[in-house]
Structure formats: structure tokens, C-alpha cells
Amino acid sequence: MSRVTLSRYLIEQTRDHGTPADLRFLIEVVARACKAISHAVSKGALGGVLGNAGTDNVQGEAQKKLDVISNEILLEANEWGGHLAAMASEEMDTVYPIPGRFPKGAYMLLFDPLDGSSNIDINGSVGTIFSVLRCPDGVSEPGEADFLQPGVTQVAAGYAMYGPQTILMLTLGSGVKGFTLDRELGSFVLTHDDIRIPEQTQEFAINTSNARHWEAPVQRYVEELLAGQTGPLGKNYNMRWIAAMVGDVHRILTRGGIFMYPWDAREPNKPGKLRLMYEANPMSFIVEQAGGAATNGRQRILDIQPSSLHERVAVFLGSKAEVERITRYHLEADAAR
Ligand SMILES: O=P(O)(O)OC[C@H]1O[C@](O)(COP(=O)(O)O)[C@@H](O)[C@@H]1O
Ligand SMILES: [Mg+2]
Numbered sequence: 001m002s003r004v005t006l007s008r009y010l011i012e013q014t015r016d017h018g019t020p021a022d023l024r025f026l027i028e029v030v031a032r033a034c035k036a037i038s039h040a041v042s043k044g045a046l047g048g049v050l051g052n053a054g055t056d057n058v059q060g061e062a063q064k065k066l067d068v069i070s071n072e073i074l075l076e077a078n079e080w081g082g083h084l085a086a087m088a089s090e091e092m093d094t095v096y097p098i099p100g101r102f103p104k105g106a107y108m109l110l111f112d113p114l115d116g117s118s119n120i121d122i123n124g125s126v127g128t129i130f131s132v133l134r135c136p137d138g139v140s141e142p143g144e145a146d147f148l149q150p151g152v153t154q155v156a157a158g159y160a161m162y163g164p165q166t167i168l169m170l171t172l173g174s175g176v177k178g179f180t181l182d183r184e185l186g187s188f189v190l191t192h193d194d195i196r197i198p199e200q201t202q203e204f205a206i207n208t209s210n211a212r213h214w215e216a217p218v219q220r221y222v223e224e225l226l227a228g229q230t231g232p233l234g235k236n237y238n239m240r241w242i243a244a245m246v247g248d249v250h251r252i253l254t255r256g257g258i259f260m261y262p263w264d265a266r267e268p269n270k271p272g273k274l275r276l277m278y279e280a281n282p283m284s285f286i287v288e289q290a291g292g293a294a295t296n297g298r299q300r301i302l303d304i305q306p307s308s309l310h311e312r313v314a315v316f317l318g319s320k321a322e323v324e325r326i327t328r329y330h331l332e333a334d335a336a337r
């Protein structure tokens, strides 16, 4: 059987399903950048890429060397391609315009260049998350306001995961495909066709060290999960936490489950830890395209109208029945107030 590479898959999407050629090139360039990041990550201590960069990002988080390297790789790969009008990144203060010497295109790219940064120095899984938006008509130099589109307008989203294997998961809005990097061939090869998340699950992911800071509906739900077979949910649940959203979402796409990063009272003014534009929106698009659901506890994430580029959000995503349950618990608690 001949192998379907990412390039071939994208060409077939253009030929048979009307995927614009410039979107296809854009995805190819992002995938090439992910290969370069995978290579950089794998060098570890030998390549001098571990440890802190000695700088903070706009959100006040200490940047790791690989956060900065990955951001640079994505910028350099994409700026000359001719498919983009601008980029935005978790690691940059504001919008990155395409330099005047390069041609401009119809799309805008957003990314979390290195997700799961706390795993870098322990040789745990990390990844890259990306989201593609259309540049509004008539805008040649998009600013922050042009990026503030709800997630439902995304034309493509995906992530690469740099684990024991490097994989790339992609949605163009009609299902989710997964590709594994063949290092000898240098290509991403289709290995996960038509991914579907089971509606029910027996696995959950949440950082329980924050339990005392959660809202009542989250405490209620997790208590019920922990109560197991003799509790109100009537079954035993297992728990996993990779500390990299890419890893937890990848597990959910592979065998189901629910992932939660709720609001908590440690920083009460922030709606959550994860970023709407670089993490929650692309992951919610992928999860919905695989038959799952994603909310902030009260509302579908893809319907949220962003108010700023680096906006945070609470995230509950994965198997539909579980996401519906935790969302219902929030709404019931709100109604009883
Ligand atoms: O360390 P915590 O609080 O458990 O947070 C883990 C979460 O933080 C993140 O690492 C945030 O992403 P970055 O590494 O891109 O900042 C998520 O991937 C992950 O789910
Ligand atoms: Mg992240």
C-alpha cells in the first residue's frame, strides 16, 4: 500500500475538496517548521537548548530557550512564504507583521510555539499548537483587532507533539487527520485517519494540586469522578496529567477522556491559565471535529468573542457526555445563586 504523506493529502484536498492552494502551502510551511522544532527539541543538553532564556514573555512567564528558539523557527519559516498577512504568538507582545520585503497573503497564523514548557528540562513531551484565521477583506496590515475573531472562524488548526514519536494532527474543518514523522523519509505520513473521540469516558485529566482553589461545580464533579463505581457516576475513572496540553489532548483523541484547566482562585482576575487564541481555540476546533466538545464551563469555547490577543480562558474538553455534565454543573450552580 502506498503511503499518504501530508503533502499528498493536502494536494488531494485541493484537487477534490476545494482547499485553497495558498492554505495548503501555509500548512506545508508550518509542518516544515515543526520538523525543525522537533529536531531542536531532540538535541537536548547536547545542543545547549535546555534551561531558561533569561527573559520573560508578555504574560510575565519566564521563557525557556526552546520557547524562544521555536518561536524564531516559526517566524522565519512563515514570513517569506507569501500566504500570510501577519502572525501572533504566545511568546510575542503583539502582532508580528510580514516584513515589507516579503509578499503578503490572505491568512493570519497564531501559535503557541512550545507547549508544555515545564516538560522541556525533564525530557517530557512538548508540542506546537497553531491556528489559521482569514485576514479580514480589505485589510493589508492586520492589527490586534483583526485577530479578535471567535474560534468558529478558524479555517485550519493543528498541533505537533514531540514525544517518543513526532506527530502532527490537523483539521481543515472536515474531520481530523494524524500524521507521524518518518525521520528517514523526512515526511509526515498519514497514520491516523478520521479520528473519533468516544462519547463516554473513564479517564480524566486535571491538576488536582489546585483543588482547594476551584469553583464548587468543579469540586463537585471531581469528587464524583473520584468516588468511582459506588459514587453517583457509577464507574471507576483513571487519572492522567502530562502537564502539556498537547499530550493530554492527544491522549483524548486517541482513547477518549476529559481534560480540564478550570478557573481557580490563585489569580482570581484571570479567567484561567490557558490562552484562548493559541491553545483553547485550536484544540477546541480539533476536538469538535473529532466528535468531542469544548466549553469554558458555561459556553462553547469556539463561540467566545475574544477581547484581547493574550486572553485566558477556562477549558473543559474531550468526550462529549462528560463535557456536557461539567458544563451543566456550572450552569446549575449559577442558576442557584
Ligand atoms: O503546570 P500546570 O499548572 O499543571 O499547567 C500545565 C498546563 O500549562 C501548559 O503547559 C501551558 O502551556 P505553555 O507551556 O505553552 O505555557 C499547558 O500545556 C498545560 O496543560
Ligand atoms: Mg501552551
Ligand SMILES: [Mg+2]
Pocket (backbone or CB within 6 Å): 067, 090, 112, 113, 114, 115, 116, 117
Ligand atoms: Mg508555550
